[in-house]
Amino acid sequence: MYAFDFHRPTTLRQAVSLLAKSEDAKLLAGGHSLIPVMKLRLASPRTLIDLSQIQELTGVELKGRSLVIGAMTRHRDVANSPIVQEAMPGLAAVPASIGDPHVRNRGTIGGSIANNDPNADYPAACLGLGATIITNKRKIPADEFFTGLFETALEPDEIITKVSFPITRKCAYEKFKHPASGFALVGVFVAKRGSEVRVAVTGAGASGVFRVPSFEEALKKRFAPKSLEGLSISPEGLASDIHASAEYRAHLVGVMARRATAKAVAYG
Amino acid sequence: MTGTGIGAAVRRKEDLRFITGRGHYTDDISRPGQAYACFLRSPHAHARIRSIDTSAAANLPGVLAVLTGAELQADKIGNLICGWMIHSKDGSPMKMAPHPALAVGKVCYVGDPVAVVVAETLPQAKDAAEKIVVDYEVLPAVADPAKAKEGPQIHEVAPRNTIYEWALGDKAATDAAFASARHVTRLDIVNNRLAPNALEPRAAIGEYDAGSDSFTLWNTTQNPHVARLVISAFVGLAPEHKLRVIAPDVGGGFGSKIFIYPEEVVALWASKRVGRPVKWTCDRSEAFLADAHGRDHVTHAEMAFDDKGKIVGLRVHTIANLGAYMSTFSSSIPTYLYATLLSGQYAIPHIYCEVDAVYTNTVPVDAYRGAGRPEATFVVERLVEVGARELGIDPPELRRRNFIKSFPHQTPVIMTYDAGDYEASLRKALEIADYKNFPKRKRESARRGKLRGIGFSTYIEACGIAPSQAVGSLGAGVGLWESAEVRVNPTGSVEVLTGSHSHGQGHETTFAQLVSDRLGIPIENVSVIHGDTDKVQFGMGTYGSRSGAVGMSAIAKALDKVEAKAKKVASHLLEAAEGDIEFKDGKFIVSGTDKSATWADVALHAYIAHKFSGQELEPGLKEGAFYDPTNFTFPAGCHICEVEVDPDTGEVTIVGWTAVDDFGVVINPMIVEGQVHGGIAQGVGQALLEHAVYNSDGQLVTGSLMDYAMPRAGNLPSYKVDMTVTRCPSNPLGVKGCGEAGAIAAPAAVINAVTDAVGVEDIPMPATPQAVWSAIRSRAQPRQAA
Structure with a gap:
């Protein structure tokens, strides 16, 4: 690890101002992606701004027909939240499936989606539920937020404050874990809310999380695993490596989508 | 016998300190005035070094020394050696290339140490290592052992990258047995390359005492005296009586800490140069690049049967990857620790095995838990299982027909088995695994949409290594x-x-x-x-x-x-x-x-x-x-693995494991059971998860635990472990050894079970979900005519 300046603001205002005036600064959320790459000397930010002491960034609340989760809320706290478990057990299962207890005790929803690792779980939940990402400056729909591998719509001086999920019980996540890392080799989040159906896939895409319109159409007609039988996605544009070819990933998208749909039906 | 005597499940005396963090591992030790070493390693698999400029690094704060192969040579520090001479079929000695502790003139694998920085602190050493400028002329590389002979020549002494072409057994008699055989089973096998990953990474502290002109080395080694012998007699750093080697608590070795590595030699040498104790601790990323790997065989094997299912001959050809340099015992692993076990538990009249050992642009390959014997067991037990399937004979029954039943038994591949009762361990294992109800369980799995399979491994190993005179006659440089x-x-x-x-x-x-x-x-x-x-x-x-x-x-x-x-x-x-x-x-x-x-x-x-x-x-x-033992010992047993395969994803779940081992007299059954558990976990790791992959440029693709899959608790079932006992007649205690059995037995049991479930024999190790899914698909889609 190289030397860096460390700040630990207690308000969002302070954090925003530090971010604006510091050169080459990185926000520190849970640190489970950033710290390892710094230790390996693969990243060398000049400044770290630790968000952990900003009270207004944590917590889970129901607001009308939405579930709003503070950006610095830890995976463990979302997974164990009675509010989330009651309103959307399919969403609570997402952070519950991330990493191991150490990771869940440190990692945060804001950190996960800001990093937009192509194998991360939360991006699928955000896209699958049509969440809104709220920052210090604006509200960004999930469909516009995730722009590519480790890329988001966030501007350099922007900090995620909250993520707002429209409530539906009919949603679920199914993931096939990478044999080594435990990340999603393929993860599929399926949700039905009113007449809208969304199917979002993480892990498989060569450029990050994506939706599957053909699956959504099929599930709109009838929200059941059977509706997806015989449907598949093209391996084109999917990631391919020693652990899974694009073809295998494409196949797994179908399998995980059917399983997630079955779960969502059971929840709903 | 007291309550703490032989046969008692005494709790481990050492566990209190290990579990409460009071162990003393090498990295826990700090010497007064200690400095820190960081190695600059080659980013290329194969390159000539045109020049090394250390001046910028040497001028950084805290830097005590920046040393390269040139200084090593100036100080007349000798090369690392391989201590077991193997001769090729034509009588020529193995081609051992020079292996300097720091590269001289060229680098031969990614991770090959090029220079070392010694500094007041580790971060200072790392900063300085980044400032060393090396001008490389990158050369073509070869990492795949099957392509090594046609690849770019790595060492002058070894044309076609061939270290030796060795053979064991009677070729003519074996060929004759094949000619008259009723059935021949043929398999192409890749025994996947593994990275050892002991929990404690390697570490060394070198300290030179000018007052007594003597050295002390604290080192994560499995054999401190052998380290001292090699470092004094071959590397020539210090006379034997002026070098003390201390191996304090060591957190796992699995073979990887047997060898004499460059880093400990350099830490010792540098300590005299800088006049300060020098500590080096490997980190996990560095360990993937620098620890000797295991296995990496490419094999074609054939087993011949007569009309009664008796094995009449075995023919094996193996290419063994020894990596870029010959590590301490590497030459013996694919030869005398491998081919000598190809008779398995069976009375096979004729065996012929050829082994070509090759250099590649990869980190050296040497002993890893089981060392040669897992590779041999995999060959024999896969052939027997597939043979049984092809002949339509129940796999346990085919084994029974071929078991060695009287002892001592002379195999055609050197070994004289002293004692054993293979039928007894098979019988007990079949009972515990409830083999007779397997079809019922298979139907039940099928109802849940799962493919169930069962696989056997009636393995043998040669342990209690080894009678000195015998190994001396086979080329060993030491007595054992x-x-x-x-x-x-x-x-x-x-x-x-x-x-x-x-x-x-x-x-x-x-x-x-x-x-x-x-x-x-x-x-x-x-x-x-x-x-x-x-x-x-x-x-x-x-x-x-x-x-x-x-x-x-x-x-x-x-x-x-x-x-x-x-x-x-x-x-x-x-x-x-x-x-x-x-x-x-x-x-x-x-x-x-x-x-x-x-x-x-x-x-x-x-x-x-x-x-x-x-x-x-x-x-x-x-x-x-x-x-000095009178013979090797021959632990043997029967492992039965039962799996369920998810046909939608190819995922394999181990649902049952029975291990019945004959380790002779057991000193502490609790510790023995623990060794069996750990061994099986490593064997399952090899069979389903672990694979050290180099790409064609010689870059290690699986260079971290994000890509190298280690077995976790969730990958393993609750084992049923039991034992049979035949006393070993070759030592006074009647013991045989238990540390490697699980790792030796397990891979064949798993793959036999997976192939049984899927109905396709050609499934590689590791049998990852993708590999199994591909196999299932190959079955579902009949091959089109070409």
Whole structure:
């Protein structure tokens, strides 16, 4: 690890101002992606701004027909939240499936989606539920937020404050874990809310999380695993490596989508 | 026997300190004035070094020295060596290329150490290492052993990158057996390359004392005396009596800590150069690049059967990847630790095996838990299983027809098996695994949409390594006996000094059990001292499941001498003829009388020496022994693996595991069971998860735990572990060894089960979900005509 300046603001205002005036600064959320790459000397930010002491960034609340989760809320706290478990057990299962207890005790929803690792779980939940990402400056729909591998719509001086999920019980996540890392080799989040159906896939895409319109159409007609039988996605544009070819990933998208749909039906 | 004697499941004496964080590992040790080393490693698999500019690095704050191969040569530091000579079929000796501890002129694998920085702090050393400028001329590389002979030549001494082309067995007789065979089973097998990943990474502290002109090396080694011998006699850093090697607590080795590596040599050498102790601790990323890997065989094997399902011949051709340089024992692994076990548990009249060892641009390959024997078992047990399927014979039945049933048994590949009862372990395993109801379970799985399979592995291994004369005749550069010293203190407590080294095996407990059993004293009164060349006279270390059969036998021999001496002391103390003294349950008794003396009495009198004159008997009670085994030992057993495969994803779940092993006499069943558990986990790791992958440029693709899949608790079932016992006739304790069995037996059992479930034989290791899914698909889509 190289030397860096460390700040630990207690308000969002302070954090925003530090971010604006510091050169080459990185926000520190849970640190489970950033710290390892710094230790390996693969990243060398000049400044770290630790968000952990900003009270207004944590917590889970129901607001009308939405579930709003503070950006610095830890995976463990979302997974164990009675509010989330009651309103959307399919969403609570997402952070519950991330990493191991150490990771869940440190990692945060804001950190996960800001990093937009192509194998991360939360991006699928955000896209699958049509969440809104709220920052210090604006509200960004999930469909516009995730722009590519480790890329988001966030501007350099922007900090995620909250993520707002429209409530539906009919949603679920199914993931096939990478044999080594435990990340999603393929993860599929399926949700039905009113007449809208969304199917979002993480892990498989060569450029990050994506939706599957053909699956959504099929599930709109009838929200059941059977509706997806015989449907598949093209391996084109999917990631391919020693652990899974694009073809295998494409196949797994179908399998995980059917399983997630079955779960969502059971929840709903 | 006391409650802590042989056969008792005594809790491990060492666990309190390990579990409470009070162990003393090499990295826990800090020497006054200690500096830190960081190695600059080659980013290229194969390159000529045009120049190295260390000036910018040397001028950074805190930097004490920046050293390269040039300084190493200037100081006349010798090369690392491989200590086992193998000759090719044509009689020519193996082609051992020079292996300097820091690269000289060229680099041969990604991770090859090019320079070392010694600095006041580790971050300073790392900063400076980044400032070293190396001008490389990148050369084409080869990483795949199957392509090595046609690849770019890596070392001048080895045309076609061939180290040796070795053979064992009678080719003509084997070919004749094949010619008359009724059926031949053929398999192409890749035994996947593995990275060892001991929990504690390697570490070394070198310290030079100018006052006495002597060196001390603290090192994560499985064999400190062998390290001292090699570093003095071959590397030439210091004469043997001026070099002390200490291997303190060591957190797992699995073979990877047997070898003499560049880093410890450099730490020692640099400590004299800078006049400060120098510490190097490997990190996990560096370990993937720099620790010797295991396995990496490409094999074609054929097994011939007669019309009754009897095996009449076995033919094997293996290409073994030894990496960029020959590591300490690498030449022996794919030869004498591999081909000699190809008879398995079977009476096979004719075996012929050819092994081509090749250089590639990868980190050296050497012994890894099982070392050659897992590779042999995989070949034999896959062939037998597939043969049974092709012949339509129940796999256990085919094995039974071919089992060796009388002992000693001379195989056609050197080994003389001394004892065993293969039928007994198979029978017991079939019972425990409830084999007869397997079809019912398979149907039940099918109802849930799962494919169920069962696989067997009736393995054998040669442990208790090894009779010195025998291994000497096969090319070993050392003898493989073991030494021990039993020091009885005046108060009767006992210190056992052993040349074995414990790095997870529990010697502090099992060796103490032997003493407690023999002397009738509480186990708490026994200390086991190991891992320090200044304390223990000599030792060959721990590997090849040798510490029970060889190390403990040396202790037993020393205990015999202690008992004999103590009887003499007791005869004086009890004023009786020596021949009338009996030693039983920790007491010396004059036969037929009620006169007795306790162990502690006799120990005290041995030292105060008031009851005998120094002319008739030497004072003191301390004896040493060297024990050289008369044969290898042959642990064997039967493992049965049951799997369920998810046909949608290819995911394999192990749903049942039965292990029935014959380790001979068991000293501590709890520790033995733990060794079996760990061994199976490593074997399952190889079969389903682990694979060290280099790409065609020689870059390690699986360079971290994000890509290299280690087995986790969730990958493993609850094992059913049981034993059968045939006493080993080749050592005084009747023990055979248990440390490697699981890793040897498991891969074949898993793959036999997976192929049984899927109905496709061509499934590689590791049988990842993708590989199994592809196999299922190949079955579902009949091959189109070309």
